[in-house]
Amino acid sequence: MGVEFSMNQALDLWRNTLIDSVRADGPDLSARQMAILLIIYGETPPHTVRGLAAQLNISKPAVTRALDTMGRLDFTRRKRDETDRRNVLVQRTVKGAVFLSEFSDLIRARAVAL
Secondary structure, eight states, rough: OOOOHHHHHHHHHHHHHHHHHHTTTOOOOOOHHHHHHHHHHHHHHHHEHHHHHHHHOOOHHHHHHHHHHHTTSSSSSEESSOOTTTTTEEEEEEEHHHHHHHHHHHHHHHHOOO
């Protein structure tokens, strides 16, 4: 299902969705945090700090800081990989799934209004 938006429509959709998200008084994620969250929930696991850093072309400490915030929100959790103790696996949580479900509802509602 392809949807065509003009540049202004696409930016309006993004702007209005972000405004709705801020008004909802929920967690205020940065673009980096949201990108990491979308990868974790949108792509097949397992996910590692190293893999997320490589995929986004950012440092491992930057991923770790983002995961620290999302861990405090209970959107993700980290666990040491038992098969390779050097790796840290990043896991999904129910609360993170609910957050993204609600965020996608905001996007869909705004897209219908275009």
